[in-house]
Amino acid sequence: MKRLFCLILLLASATWRLEAQNPGWPVPDDQKGKICLVKFTPDMVKQGEAIYMKNCQSCHGIPTKKNFAAIVPSPGDLSESKVGSQKDGELFYRITTGKVPMPEFRNILTEDERWSVISFVRTYHKGYKQPDPEKLAGAAGKRIRLSMAYDTVKKKIMVKAVELSKDGPQPAKGAEVVIFIQRYFGNMQLADPKPTSEYGYAGFDWPQDLPGDKRGNVIVTARVNDPTGSMQEALVKDTLTIGVPTDKPSLTDTRAMWSTRDKAPVWVILTYTLAVLVVWYFIIYIILAVLDIRKIKQV
């Protein structure tokens, strides 16, 4: 009996610990240790606040106000201790990967932007001390510089990765490159990530039917986002005139039923105004006529 009781107690405490440590969203161990490579600065916090208000506030509310959205699972207030007790790497991982209903911000925010959001959220966590980036300086990974050009013959976007080592720049082999195209909402990933060749190149087939702006401009971003941390994040962003020129007027440019009041279809404005004027003309005419009744005296 005693043993059974002990067993239940043990099981119960084990489940409880599991519950407490793992709220259904495990973070891989190798990601937990990730830290920001620069010291948080007030500027960074400010930038983070702006990004937070634009991307996070609609669900998480304003920290400490507990005005987060009533959805399941609850997003919760990020100033709470259960967030404060998490490592920077855990927060970074969660922002990066997301978990339904939380969106993944991997392609929406750059690493720097994600870190600035963390720097902002951390201002609400009492007793938080940022892990010293200096100590990691040596282990920060290789520095990579990216460049990008369009190969008109092969119809490919060629990304070149160069490692900036002590002995001068040399081709970076095996850097994982991802390409994004800027669309209305966030960035669209073009293809699966590709490692660079031994000459530091990665080529991506360019779809010939991808719409660009009026001139065919497309904003392309290439990024090295090495999961192992052996390379630092590197990014190149460029406007290339390689899309299909697209000059569709915006749906709200012309007069339409769905547009603003100033862009209402003329026939709607006319019909409405005319109907109101005609009916109210008669109503006012009648009211005035009826008031005249008072002036008529018995003959």
Next chain:
Amino acid sequence: MEKIVNDLSHHIRLNKGFFIWMGFLVLAFLACLYAYTRQLQYGLGVAGVRDYISWGLYISNFVFFVASSLIGMLISAVLGLIGFKWVHPITRIAETIAVAFAAVAGLVIVMDMGRPERLAYVFMYARFQSPILWDVTVITTYFVISLLLLFLPMIPDMAVLYKRFSKLPSWLKPVYKVLSLNWTDHPEQNRIIHRSVYILLILIIPAALSIHTVTSWLFALTVRPGWDSTIFGPYFVSGAFVAGSAAVIIAMYFFRRNYKLQDYLTDMHFNNMGKVLVLVAFVYLYFNINEYLVPGYKLKRADALHLHELMAGNFAVMFWLVQVGGLLIPIILLLFRRMRRPMPLTVISVAVVIGAWFKRYLIVVPTMAHPFLPVQHVPENFKVYTPTLIEIAITLLSFILVLIIITLISKFFPVIPVVETAKDKGLDPLKSIES
């Protein structure tokens, strides 16, 4: 003449019954007003409406109110212009109901607003393309026309009562004096009134049709199952006549009993109103069959879900009670002359009105419960709509307000047109004023 004036006006006094009834209404009003202050303080969250089912009792009730107010047009304009003389004693009752329901319908919308102090924004930021602007416009217009149609025929009555009805309470005399606009039965005055009423009777037909058609468009201009229908306009209008006719019959019954108007609201009037009710109910039944059979035959996926929910799912009990108890059985019963006598007709009308109210609920809520995109990651109370006590109290508030308006108008003014009744009986009200 003397008898007519007396019979139709003797109820205009402050008696014990009035104080008890009004006291009850005012107390209930205050209690429900408290519920509204809670909503003002804590926001719409105190009601059961949530993100998905954002239209609940309030909007269902709004549709019911707009519907009930339409009867003014049917009785005064349609039946009146055709030349049915029997409707004369009923016109004022119908207009009173129209004015009361139309006035409160606007308030019901305000009750459904999370930030009522921003009411002016409805006009400041109005879009010509939005049926909401059209709805606000036509309801205001219809209310003004109904008010004029209630008031204009009453001007000669008030003049006659002011001069001939000795028991008119002294505090009401100045009101009557001002409102009777120096009426002397001058031919020119009669000409103005007749012409004005005639214009109004024509004007109110398109106005009334628009008010309920536009209300139906608030739903039908979306693609949601149950609302995406081209016959929603006539469907709503015919349903409105059903609710309104039944409401008028109930009012007739109470006025006849309480104000002792048996000589003026006779069995003939009830019989005829019963016929009107059964006629409009048949039209409504026809639209109901269309509204459910056509999508039910095609069974598009979303429609199938919706219809299943109505006829065999969560709303099945309410649906069949409304269709059978509030429409089918009343139609069958009303085909028999015996059922069109005052008492049974009134009981049937009560069932019809209750059915009509729940019918609006069945139009509004089930569709909202089935959006096209899946409902996910929300608390349980977002998925199922349950009206809260506060919400019910606020809905009652609107009903109490309607009753207060009807009570005040009917208590302090003749319910049945005095001069018109005298003229129909071949008497000359002119002489009564001159003397």
